[in-house]
Every structure is written in C-alpha cells, then in structure tokens.
Amino acid sequence: MTVTVEQADQEFLDAACLALRAPREGGDPLDALGWWDLLGELADRDARMAALALFRAQGRELATSAALGALMAQPFLAATGHAPGSLVAAINHRSRRRGERLIVIGDVAGRSLLVDRPGQGAGVVDADRVGLRPLEVAGRLALHEVELDPSAWAPTVAESHASPARARGQFLGRLALAWEILGAAEGALALAVAHAATREQFGKPIGTFQAVRHLLAWAKTDCVALESVAVTAARLDEATPPRHDEVVKALAGRNGRRACERALQVLGAIGFTAEHSHHHFHSRVLALDALLGTSAELTHALGGWVRQTRADLAVDAAALLASPQ
Amino acid sequence: MSHLTGSGRRDVLRDDLSAYAASFEAWLASRPAELVAAARPLPVYAERVAVTSELMRALFDEGWARYGWPEQVGGLGGGILHRAAMWEALARHGVAAMALFEHLEILAPTLVAMGDAGFVAGTLPRFLRGEERWSQGFSEPEAGSDLASLRTRAVAADGGYLITGRKIWTSWARYATWCLVLARTGPPESRHRGLTAFAVDLRSPGVEVRAIEQANGTDELAEVTFDEVAVGPERIVGELGGGWGVAMHILAHERGTFAWFRHNFLYRQLLETVETGTPAADRLLGDALLDLAAVRASSHLGLHAHASGAALGPKAAFVKLLLGASEQSVNDWALASDPDLAVGPPDDEAAARRQDYLFSRIVTVYGGSQQMQLDTIAKQILRLP
Ligand SMILES: Cc1cc2nc3c(=O)[nH]c(=O)nc-3n(C[C@H](O)[C@H](O)[C@H](O)COP(=O)(O)OP(=O)(O)OC[C@H]3O[C@@H](n4cnc5c(N)ncnc54)[C@H](O)[C@@H]3O)c2cc1C
Numbered sequence: 001m002t003v004t005v006e007q008a009d010q011e012f013l014d015a016a017c018l019a020l021r022a023p024r025e026g027g028d029p030l031d032a033l034g035w036w037d038l039l040g041e042l043a044d045r046d047a048r049m050a051a052l053a054l055f056r057a058q059g060r061e062l063a064t065s066a067a068l069g070a071l072m073a074q075p076f077l078a079a080t081g082h083a084p085g086s087l088v089a090a091i092n093h094r095s096r097r098r099g100e101r102l103i104v105i106g107d108v109a110g111r112s113l114l115v116d117r118p119g120q121g122a123g124v125v126d127a128d129r130v131g132l133r134p135l136e137v138a139g140r141l142a143l144h145e146v147e148l149d150p151s152a153w154a155p156t157v158a159e160s161h162a163s164p165a166r167a168r169g170q171f172l173g174r175l176a177l178a179w180e181i182l183g184a185a186e187g188a189l190a191l192a193v194a195h196a197a198t199r200e201q202f203g204k205p206i207g208t209f210q211a212v213r214h215l216l217a218w219a220k221t222d223c224v225a226l227e228s229v230a231v232t233a234a235r236l237d238e239a240t241p242p243r244h245d246e247v248v249k250a251l252a253g254r255n256g257r258r259a260c261e262r263a264l265q266v267l268g269a270i271g272f273t274a275e276h277s278h279h280h281f282h283s284r285v286l287a288l289d290a291l292l293g294t295s296a297e298l299t300h301a302l303g304g305w306v307r308q309t310r311a312d313l314a315v316d317a318a319a320l321l322a323s324p325q
Numbered sequence: 326m327s328h329l330t331g332s333g334r335r336d337v338l339r340d341d342l343s344a345y346a347a348s349f350e351a352w353l354a355s356r357p358a359e360l361v362a363a364a365r366p367l368p369v370y371a372e373r374v375a376v377t378s379e380l381m382r383a384l385f386d387e388g389w390a391r392y393g394w395p396e397q398v399g400g401l402g403g404g405i406l407h408r409a410a411m412w413e414a415l416a417r418h419g420v421a422a423m424a425l426f427e428h429l430e431i432l433a434p435t436l437v438a439m440g441d442a443g444f445v446a447g448t449l450p451r452f453l454r455g456e457e458r459w460s461q462g463f464s465e466p467e468a469g470s471d472l473a474s475l476r477t478r479a480v481a482a483d484g485g486y487l488i489t490g491r492k493i494w495t496s497w498a499r500y501a502t503w504c505l506v507l508a509r510t511g512p513p514e515s516r517h518r519g520l521t522a523f524a525v526d527l528r529s530p531g532v533e534v535r536a537i538e539q540a541n542g543t544d545e546l547a548e549v550t551f552d553e554v555a556v557g558p559e560r561i562v563g564e565l566g567g568g569w570g571v572a573m574h575i576l577a578h579e580r581g582t583f584a585w586f587r588h589n590f591l592y593r594q595l596l597e598t599v600e601t602g603t604p605a606a607d608r609l610l611g612d613a614l615l616d617l618a619a620v621r622a623s624s625h626l627g628l629h630a631h632a633s634g635a636a637l638g639p640k641a642a643f644v645k646l647l648l649g650a651s652e653q654s655v656n657d658w659a660l661a662s663d664p665d666l667a668v669g670p671p672d673d674e675a676a677a678r679r680q681d682y683l684f685s686r687i688v689t690v691y692g693g694s695q696q697m698q699l700d701t702i703a704k705q706i707l708r709l710p
Contacts, residue, residue, distance in 0.1 A: 193707055193709070196709055196710075197709065197710050204710075205710045207709040207710045208709070208710050210696075210700070213699065213700070213703035213704075213707075213709050214696070214699040214700075214703065216703060216707055216709065217698075217699040217700075217702035217703045217706075217707065218699065220643075220702055220706065220707060221643050221646050221647065221702065224623065224640075224643045225619035225622075225623060225643070225647055226619075228619060228622035228623035228626060229618055229619055229622045231622075232622040232625070232626075233622075247614065247615060247618050248618075250611065250615055251615045251618060251619065254612075254615065296608075298611075299608055299611035299612060299615065300607050300608045300611055301607075301611070302610075302611045302614055302615075303602075303606070303607035303608055303609070303610030303611030303612075303614065304604065304607040304610075304611075306596075306599055306610060306611075306614060307599055307600070307602040307604075307607060307610060310596060310599050310600065312596065313614055313618070314592055314617070314618075314621060315618070315621060315622070317346075317409075317410060317413040317414075317417075317589075318343060318346055318410075320621070320625040321342060321346075321406050321409055321410055321413075321625065321628070322342070322343070323629075
C-alpha cells in the first residue's frame, strides 16, 4: 500500500518478513535485521517506523520474538541501567479466572524481566530465576506465564519514575500490537484472496461472485483503515493527542477481527480446519486483542471519557498537514 | 485585507502553512460576525446557503479563502493543504457545514485543472467569494451507477452546442449559477467515450430547475431539464469527447480528498453534542471516534498524495468507504443518545440533527455507491478474477 507506506518502510517490512520466514541457521533474525539497535533510536522517525514494521512482519509470518517486551521496557532503561534489549517487560494481564497474571512473549532466556506494578513501582528479576509456564495459545505465539515468588520482587524504580515510563511503554506496546494485528489480518486476507481466485463452484472461481468480492473488499478496507491509523500514529509519536494509543489499539482489535471473520466466510469450511492456516492468523489477532486492553474495553472507555470530559481526541491538524517527511 | 499589508506577508502565508494557520486562527479567535452566524443550527436550507455565502465573502475579502488557489484564477497561491487547514479550523471554530461550498473541493479543482483559462479566471473568484455557486449535473433518471449510459445530448450548432436532456439529484442546483453538465457528443452507443463536460449557465433560456423535497426534510436536491440550451465552445471543460476523464478527475476528489473536509464537520457535530450522550451509548460513541480517526488518517494521506502531484487512483475508494462509515456511526450514536430525533424534534437544533441523521443513511449512495467502491477495490486493488 504505497498510500501510506513509504519506500524505505516498505523495504524494511519486506526484509523483516524474509528474515522471519527463513532465519539463518541458529541465528536470531532480529539480530540479523539489526532490530535490537533500533531500540536506542526510537526518537528517530525512520528507526521507529522500522522498529514497528517488525511487528507487522511477525503478524504476517506468524513469528514470535521477545521484541514487544523489549520495546515496552525501553522507557525504563534510564532508571534500571540496562542495555537496550537486555530488559524485557512482563505484561500485566487480568484473567477472569486466575486473577492478575504476568505474561512474557517470546524467548527471554538470559534476559532480565521488568515487573511493573502500577502504584508500587517497578522491579527487575532475572528471567532464569522465575518459573515460565507455557500457555496453550493458538496463533503460533510463544506465550509464557511468569511464576514469581512474591519475595523475589522489590521495587527498584520508584512509582514516581515508573509512572511516566509505564505510560510510554504502554504507548509503544499498544502501537506494536496494532501493527502485529495488522500483519496477521493481512495474512488472513491474502489466504482468502488466493482461495477466491482458485476455488471453483458453479463452474467458476468464487472470486467472480460479487458477494464474495465485496466481503474481501471490506476486509481490505478494514486493513487499510488500520494501516493508515497505525502508520500515522507511529510517524507522529509523541505529537499524538492523549490516549491515542488506546484509539489505535481499539481500532486494531476491532478491524483485525472483522477482517479475519470476512476472510473466514470466503474460505468456507476449509478455513475452519486445523489443517488450514487461517486459524493461526485469526487466533493471533484474538490473542493480541486481549493484551493491553481489548477493543471492547477500550472503545467503551474512550466513549465514556469523551462524553464526560469533552476531550478532543482528534490528531492535531497542523501535525497532519505538515509534510510527512 | 487586514493581514495582507504587504506582498512580503502574503509570500510568507503562501509559503509557510503553519504561519497561514496561525494567522487564520487569530482571525477566527476575534469571532467575526459571519463566523458566528454560520455556526448556528439552521434547519431551513436556504438560510444555511445565505450564512455560508456571507462567510465565504468575508473569507475571500480577508484573503483567507484565496490561498490554495493559483493567482490566475483569483487566488494567492499555495495548495490544497491551505484549503485543508482553513476548513479544519472553520469546523473547529463551530461552522456547521461547508454546505454547497463542498463543490470548492469537489468540482473547483477540476475546473482549474481542465477548464478554459479565461472562463475559469472570470468565474472562480465569484465562486470563492460566495457570489456564484456551482452544481454537478451527472446523474439522470436512467443513469445512476451506470453513469456512462447517460442520454443528455449536446449537438453542435452555430460554433457552439445545444444541450437537451434531464439531470436529477443535482445537489444545490437551485442555489447555483453554474452546472457542470456531462452530455453525450458521440453516438448513443458510445458509452463513456462519447461524453463531454460543459459549464452551463443555469440562468440560460431553456433551463428549468425543480426542487426535490427530500425524506430528511430539506430540499437542496433538484431535477434540472435542458431544452436546447446554447453554450459556447469556451464552456467545454477538458476536451471534446473527454468528459469521462473530467468526471473521473472530479470523482477522484469527491472520493480521495473530500473526506478530509467533510469529516472535520462530523467531528465537530459529535463534540458539540457529546454531553447529550448517555452511558448506554458509550460504545457507539467510541466506535464513531475510531471511525473518524480512520478517516482522518487515511484522508490526510490522500491530501499529501494530491499535494505532491500524485493521485490516489483506485485507493480513493477506501477513503470514500471510510467517510461514509464514519458519518453513519456518528449518527448512530446521535440517534441512540437522543431518541427525540426519531419522534418529534422539539427545536431547531434537534431538527437539524434529525436531518443530519436521515441524510447519513444515504451517504453510501452518492459519489459512487458503496457497492461501486467495493467493486473498484475487488477489481483494481485485489485483482480478483
Ligand atoms: C444526497 C445525494 C446527493 C447527490 N448529488 C448529486 C449531484 O450533485 N450530482 C449528480 O450528478 N448526482 C448526484 N447524486 C446522485 C448519485 O450520484 C446517484 O444516486 C448514484 O450514482 C446512484 O444512482 P441511483 O441513485 O440511480 O441508484 P442505482 O444506480 O439505481 O442503484 C441502486 C442500488 O443498486 C446498487 N447497484 C447498482 N448497480 C449495481 C451493480 N452493478 N452491482 C451492485 N450493486 C449495484 C447500488 O449500489 C444501489 O445500492 C446524489 C445522490 C444523493 C443521494
């Protein structure tokens, strides 16, 4: 989509997809991409766009890494003294059945874990010193629940410092999740488009039927809407209005799910099998929607907040009309 | 022109968008009477036309509305981003709608790009100043989505043309001086190849404009008939036989960049009534905010593409679909928050909101229906078989 993605960004996205699809023997594809080095340069627009493009590639390629946690830990590094990439944030997640949980994504062996407790501050624990229980999650996501002995945690970053770092970490984390949802939705759509061109019924490809064509066109529109919002937010970064990360994440969950549902309808029964790849993309979207605020929660909360405060959520026109370069 | 004390100042406002926006902001902050008048909810359409035309006059005389247009047509230079900044600020300062000046962003760019230079230089300033207005005569009773089947004919006569036929759903024709008419100059079966666009003076003999009362209570749509209406050759916009290209140029704006302009007014409508919301409708309000964010992000990219001389092409279909969706979700929320809109509007404000709600139900039809946009995406972007 050249409407929104510039040449350099597109090239990085292609390179990231390739590196994730065919990692060199034993090597870390993020190393090969130089991704970890981007973490120290997030103030730079190009570095930020590239850092986030990795997540879109992960969605498309159904790959997992510790990138999300590393990105969310980045704002804490000044306080903890860690090098970029060596500290990975555990994500706070409330389970209805199991209460407050800590989740990590990807391989965190050899790194430190940032355990952030709103109201109490943040502390660092050694990843090799905690229990990591793998969670059964579809979508080829490597998720672990952290089993942490309560005595092993003490705040090393006081709440007054943790609070702004947390907000920034959530902002980055929500954007990254939105980009990964976008990639996964695009993956599901690509399968459905290919299917529509080859699957025949009534003697012709189902992609010739207008009802099917329109489902796919809507799915593409869902993706383009998300892409525009995610790319714009990443480009403007701190020039976005308050709670814009929630807007981006809410839109991602909603549009990502919609695109997957439309794609599934086009696939028909084959899309409902374990054998077909659709469910990997679809489940990944569902799992990512559940992290850092679901679309349902965020959408409702944003509505209530604007109703009560009349807050202006629109991205500043001057920032948008200024040259995108 | 208070701010235009010297040409140096003009150059700054032309070349520096943020300087333009800041100066305009200061002018708006002084709450000129024309701005205040255009910010009131007015259920009678003719009154909306009157206050908006007055506002255009003030904006032109102060110079603001002249930025974004070339000097040859009465402008002060600059580009579409000036216009985008001006209308965004007007919406933010409470102006209710662009009303019929929407054609400044739908039709006018094509007139400038493709019209006869002398004709456009004579007429565009009057449009910009709100003295004369335009309408778009494409659709016919038998030619809706299938625009290329239109039958209005233009026959060569006395060095010019005689136009005969019937147009319908011509927005604002009754308030307009001009109509850009798409007529057949080729043989009946020539489809899109045999069309030419003409600028027709609606005051000419042989023109009849009949208002259409709409389901939402206003009557800005019209049926326009042409009975051997004479037009000179300088009234051809684009080439003879090039009418389809003209129509596509216009529709590219109506779909690709116009959303930026319109969505600012939807957002204003939402924010100004937000305290009428109920907790039960918070989810709908949230959804409307997401939809507006999507239009804002996608349409600003369309503006930049346009400003850099590119066009969105078929991708404009996305922006058009997103704009329609946002207008409907804003109004879904409005109705859920205020069921009076469905029963009996008690005052002007509610009456105007009811009109807006009902209008939002048909926005997925004009400018190429939702189904036509989806067809475009399926064929030209997804390249389905
Ligand atoms: C508020 C408003 C303002 C307007 N202003 C103007 C104006 O200023 N100037 C002007 O020229 N026109 C104007 N129009 C007309 C507008 O362009 C037409 O309404 C539009 O092109 C659709 O044509 P139609 O209404 O005849 O519907 P039809 O073309 O008859 O379509 C009816 C329904 O059938 C669907 N349909 C048609 N063909 C297909 C197909 N091949 N596949 C799938 N579905 C199909 C359509 O999507 C639609 O849902 C306006 C319309 C409205 C509602």
